[in-house]
Amino acid sequence: xxxxxxxxxxxxxxxxxxxxxxxxRKITARVQRRYGPRWYQNFIDxxxxxxxxxxxxxxxxxxxxxxxxxxxxxxxxxxxxxxIVAFPGMDNFFVIVYxxxxxxxxxxxxxxxxxxxxxxxxxxxxxxxMLGYEVPYMISIGSMLYFYRTSSISAIMxxxxxxxxxxxxxxxxxxxxxxxxxxxxxxxFEAPIAPAEIASGPMVELSAKYMGLLMLMNxxxxxxxxxxxxxxxxxxxxxxVFLLKYLVVWVLVVLISxxxxxxxxxxxxxxxxxxxxxxxxxxxxxxxNGFVF
Amino acid sequence: xxxxxxxxxxxxxxxxADQLRSRSMWMLHYCTGCxxxxxxxxxxxxxxxxxxxMGPMATPRQADLFLxxxxxxxxxxxxxxxxxxxxxxxxYVIGFGSCTINGGIYYDSYSxxxxxxxxxxxxxxxxGCMPRxxxxxxxxxxxxxxxxxxxxDGWKRYNENYEWYKQNQLRSLGEVVVYDEFHE
Numbered sequence: 001x002x003x004x005x006x007x008x009x010x011x012x013x014x015x016x017x018x019x020x021x022x023x024x025r026k027i028t029a030r031v032q033r034r035y036g037p038r039w040y041q042n043f044i045d046x047x048x049x050x051x052x053x054x055x056x057x058x059x060x061x062x063x064x065x066x067x068x069x070x071x072x073x074x075x076x077x078x079x080x081x082x083x084i085v086a087f088p089g090m091d092n093f094f095v096i097v098y099x100x101x102x103x104x105x106x107x108x109x110x111x112x113x114x115x116x117x118x119x120x121x122x123x124x125x126x127x128x129x130m131l132g133y134e135v136p137y138m139i140s141i142g143s144m145l146y147f148y149r150t151s152s153i154s155a156i157m158x159x160x161x162x163x164x165x166x167x168x169x170x171x172x173x174x175x176x177x178x179x180x181x182x183x184x185x186x187x188x189f190e191a192p193i194a195p196a197e198i199a200s201g202p203m204v205e206l207s208a209k210y211m212g213l214l215m216l217m218n219x220x221x222x223x224x225x226x227x228x229x230x231x232x233x234x235x236x237x238x239x240x241v242f243l244l245k246y247l248v249v250w251v252l253v254v255l256i257s258x259x260x261x262x263x264x265x266x267x268x269x270x271x272x273x274x275x276x277x278x279x280x281x282x283x284x285x286x287x288x289n290g291f292v293f
Numbered sequence: 294x295x296x297x298x299x300x301x302x303x304x305x306x307x308x309x310a311d312q313l314r315s316r317s318m319w320m321l322h323y324c325t326g327c328x329x330x331x332x333x334x335x336x337x338x339x340x341x342x343x344x345x346x347m348g349p350m351a352t353p354r355q356a357d358l359f360l361x362x363x364x365x366x367x368x369x370x371x372x373x374x375x376x377x378x379x380x381x382x383x384x385y386v387i388g389f390g391s392c393t394i395n396g397g398i399y400y401d402s403y404s405x406x407x408x409x410x411x412x413x414x415x416x417x418x419x420x421g422c423m424p425r426x427x428x429x430x431x432x433x434x435x436x437x438x439x440x441x442x443x444x445x446d447g448w449k450r451y452n453e454n455y456e457w458y459k460q461n462q463l464r465s466l467g468e469v470v471v472y473d474e475f476h477e
Contacts, residue, residue, distance in 0.1 A: 025343075034341040041346055044317045048357075051310035053382040055354070200351040207354040207381040 005086040006077050012084075013076055016243060017219040018042040023247075024254040031258040042219075046212050054208025057114045064110015065210050069217045071102030076224045080231055082242030085154050093141065093151045096228065103221065104130065107202060107214070114205035122201020125265045126185075126192035132272035133182035133189070139280035140172040140179075141232065143287040153228070157236040165233045168292050172283040173233045175276045180249075182272065183225045186257035191265045226250060303443050314357065314383065315440040317346045318433070321356035321380070323373055326363015327423050328389035335426040345433060353379040358436075361413075363423075364392030364399055365406040371466055377413050383448045385436060388418045389429075397422060411461045414447030 022039040029036025038044075056062055077086050078096050085091055108127065111119040145151050147169075148159055156165070166173045182189035193201045206214055226249050230236060234245045263271065286292070303311065322332055336342050336349065350356040353376045361373060377386070388409045391397045396407035409415055416439065419432045439445040451458060 029341070029343060033338040035344045036341075037343050037346055041317065044313050044346060048310070048313040048317045051313060052357075055381060195349075195351040200355070203355065204352050205354050211355055 009081045013223040017223040020250050027254050028258040049212030050209050052208035060113035061110050064106050067106030068103050072217050072220045075099035079224050079227045082239035091153045111202040116205045118198045118204040132269035133179040136175050136276035136280040137179035140175040143284040147287050160235040164235045175280045178276050188260045188263045189268050190262045315437040318358045319350040319356050320358040322360040325369050328362025335429050340426045359386045362389040366404045370406050385416045388415045391422050414450045416445045416447045
């Protein structure tokens with residue numbers, strides 16, 4: 001049964017993750033008054049990259065790519081997706097956050113293994129940005145874990161009932177949404193993969209199937225991060241309700257990213273360590289003193 | 294010259310892969326000349342290249358389609374060859390404008406390369422000085438048809454006739470050395 005549930009989560013992440021990315025590209029195109037690609041364009045892109053004959057850059061590169069994809073798949077298995085909880089009792093917030101770093105470090109190792117300076121700059125920027133958004137995110141989520149006296153995501157989901165955490169912790173939800181924008185690498189926090197500036201950063205030397213695997217990793221990562229937001233703040237829900245909430249959050253993120261330019265990396269970290277961090281402390285103050293709606 | 298009928302040697306998987314490749318072409322535009330000016334209008338809202346599944350890519354490693362947009366000097370030819378050899382198979386080349394066909398208005402300059410396809414296998418030329426975005430999009434749809442039929446086999450020709458291409462490159466450039474400063 002566990003195997004089936006894990007397979008269900010992966011198939012959901014694969015199919016709906018890529019579909020929603022395609023819808024996001026369509027929305028961006030419509031914002032720019034273009035017609036845009038087909039909704040299944042990302043499937044074509046993925047399978048095309050897997051069909052090409054690529055170049056490797058040594059075993060540490062191969063290992064890094066596999067480690068990145070494997071780490072993200074491992075952490076995705078613990079995220080509750082629309083009523084499917086693969087490992088009941090183990091869907092702990094800290095387990096997921098801990099496993100996420102394996103994927104990020106795998107990517108950092110593999111991409112630095114290519115020896116390209118743009119890749120090193122991109123990885124350095126990605127880790128710096130992570131330092132920026134993780135702090136306000138952790139403070140805001142931490143106040144919520146303190147309020148519920150648990151770090152189990154299904155427990156928080158069921159404790160919400162019909163009364164979403166979005167309304168109980170409005171400032172915390174705002175902070176988490178701003179951090180989500182950085183986690184997904186969307187504008188204005190797009191500095192790590194700036195294509196025109198540092199030639200797409202970590203992905204600079206990726207050809208063929210390596211590109212495909214990293215695209216898949218990116219899709220899974222986006223799916224896990226938005227799923228966490230939906231579970232923690234929008235109350236999860238049954239399978240299709242969950243996907244509907246997911247789509248709403250994703251469209252919001254895409255709309256924000258399609259109209260904004262890019263922050264420089266120090267501006268992004270400065271922003272995260274001033275505005276969202278103060279808001280997160282306000283949320284902590286309110287939670288500790290019992291101002292929860 | 295009579296056109297020789299070619300036999301389709303592709304297997305089923307190659308045919309499926311070619312369908313995918315034709316519908317998702319990531320391009321690298323090497324902006325050597327005025328042709329680069331015609332690309333932003335074909336990418337943005339007037340002609341919208343993305344609806345064909347095409348998009349600009351940042352590096353040669355990720356790209357499938359190589360656009361040589363304008364005339365080539367011997368200095369840029371060297372970079373063009375490096376870039377082409379970095380791309381992953383299968384890869385396609387489009388030559389923009391009359392400069393890549395016969396040298397264009399600089400045909401008698403000492404430093405201009407007159408015929409691109411002596412150095413790289415060109416799949417398709419767009420004639421004109423410069424071609425309008427309509428002509429560019431027309432060429433892209435033509436290239437997609439060629440890929441689906443298995444006619445865009447420039448990368449195979451390059452691998453098979455590598456000695457000949459290398460000879461021509463050496464004659465123009467003196468030497469072609471790729472320095473790999475990170476792995477030596």
